Amino acid sequence: MRILTFLHSFEPGGVERVALRLVRAWRAEGIDAPLFMGRTDGAMRDEMADGLDYAVPRQPFSTGWMETLWMIAMLPRAIVKLRPDALFCAGNSYTIVALAMKLLLGRHCPPILAKVSNDLERRDMIAPVRWVYRRWLLLHAHFVDHFIGMEGPMAGEIAAAMPAAIGRISIIPDPALDxxxxxxxxxxxxxxxxxxxxxxxxxxxxxxxxxxxxxxxxxxxxxxxxxxxxxxxxxxxxxxxxxxxxxxxxxxxxxxxxxxxxxxxxxxxxxxxxxxxxxxxxxxxxxxxxxxxxxxxxxxxxxxxxxxxxxxxxxxxxxxxxxxxxxxxxxxxxxxxxxxxxxxxxxxxRRFTVERASHAYLACFQSTLRQTPVHQNNFACLD
Structure with missing residues (x-):
């Protein structure tokens, strides 16, 4: 099983920190877990990238201001080259990239497991923006193959926001620490x-x-x-x-x-x-x-x-x-x-350790791959 994780950068953030921690844990358990970085900027590089191999595209210019578009442009080539069995979408801010991969790669796109990393109610938004946001969430169930919530109550929250995802939701306490x-x-x-x-x-x-x-x-x-x-x-x-x-x-x-x-x-x-x-x-x-x-x-x-x-x-x-x-x-x-x-x-x-979460994530990937129709691994036409 090869799991590809994609991150914008090493800029400080809880989503990125947890994803890097999981990649390390998977590799320590012998899992083929490649990591694709949009760029190498960020304060976490010195503290979390030591000894961690990752692929990064050549930077023709500073891409931080357009990191999502840059990821959408660069990730398909990495997927074609690495041929992963599944993609790990580390948080809410990355789901737009996941949608783009489904649209760009079609049946060649591997199954996507997405962690819901933030509140879905978003009562801080003004009414018109929140209306659009809710419609955007409804779409998620049609391009994400499985959802991970980080604590028990999130199962109901995800199901309410994405009714079509019911039956494809798991709860794994967030690996905040080891x-x-x-x-x-x-x-x-x-x-x-x-x-x-x-x-x-x-x-x-x-x-x-x-x-x-x-x-x-x-x-x-x-x-x-x-x-x-x-x-x-x-x-x-x-x-x-x-x-x-x-x-x-x-x-x-x-x-x-x-x-x-x-x-x-x-x-x-x-x-x-x-x-x-x-x-x-x-x-x-x-x-x-x-x-x-x-x-x-x-x-x-x-x-x-x-x-x-x-x-x-x-x-x-x-x-x-x-x-x-x-x-x-x-x-x-x-x-x-x-x-x-x-x-x-x-x-x-102690419920929120990477040791516990790592095994649970791997079991979830395996289950998702068993339940998802086999995607086409023939990338020759895309090379």
Whole structure:
């Protein structure tokens, strides 16, 4: 069985990080798992590409601004050359590429297994855009052969958005970490408080983009935190300058630390007291799994249909509605009373390891190949 995974770049992103982790795991198990990259740009190249062979087309010019069109143009040639048995579509943002492969290659296109990596409700969209988005989702069932959700409640979400996909949906907990990382976080000893430090050390990890609504977090922190509390934000992105300006306007710039992108921000979690997430929408946020592994109390928005199940139905996190600044600031104000059940938190985090997911994915590929009419492997006419 040969599984071809395709990614735009090594730019930081949860979808890409998980896909690279799965490719490594499959190869370690002896699976033929080629990787096709649209380009080699991105901060994750140094931390995740070491020793990982991958194909990349020659870059006649900078292709980052048209990465989806570039992938659509380059991937068919890779498919013809590599002749995979199946394609792995790593997340929602790649399904347009999957559709293009079905249209361009027709019966020569291998079966496609797609992971649903993000919220399908998208209540953040304005009504006309959301109407179009829902129609686009309906099409997915006609060009994707099998769907993977990342937590139990996503099965119903996928079925509701794509009724024709019923019977072709599996749930595999997202491989946010490996077993060694989980245990390392669980047993890590955090940085000791300084003698004069009495406030709560809040921490957040995520790309500084609109989806994460870090502005909401900053406003809630300004209203709910004490003068002794601090907030460290790991990550970078297009909204960094705007968010730093907002910090100054709110008068909290002396208590907010912008840590930027670092290779392994999760390793620093034991140094903090409370984890914050303020996203408008997510799939299954890997950062929540990391916080669970580290045993941190969690304050988060209900940014996914899976958030309740992911956090033990309220036992392992304080959840507030998306966009609820009052609720988020009140939770931050009361953060000193939060306690985490580290045993239950660890058990939950261990569900989301690559060791468990890798085998489940391979079984799903095998099942999909058995159930899908054999595609034509004669690519001679396309060479």
């Amino acid at each position: 077993e060694a990382q989980v245990m390392r976080l669980h047993h890590a000893v955090g940085r000791a408080r300084e003698a004069d430090q009495k406030g709560i050390r809040f921490v957040a990890i995520g790309r500084l983009a609109a989806q994460k609504n870090v502005a909401l977090m900053l406003r809630a922190f300004a209203r709910g935190a004490t003068a002794l509390d601090s907030l460290t934000v790991y990550g970078d992105g297009p909204e960094r300058a705007l968010l730093m300006t907002l910090c100054r306007d709110l008068g909290i710039d002396d208590r907010v630390i912008w840590a930027g992108h670092v290779p392994d921000p999760a390793s620093g979690l034991p140094d903090f007291d409370v984890f914050l997430l303020s996203s408008d929408y997510e799939g299954v946020p890997a950062v929540i799994v990391e916080a669970l592994a580290a045993g941190l109390p969690i304050i988060a928005t209900r940014c996914s249909v899976s958030m309740a199940a992911l956090t033990g139905h309220g036992a392992l996190a304080h959840l507030v509605a998306t966009g609820d600044m009052e609720g988020l600031s009140a939770a931050i104000c009361d953060a000193g009373s939060l306690r985490q059940d580290r045993v239950a938190s660890l058990a939950q985090a």
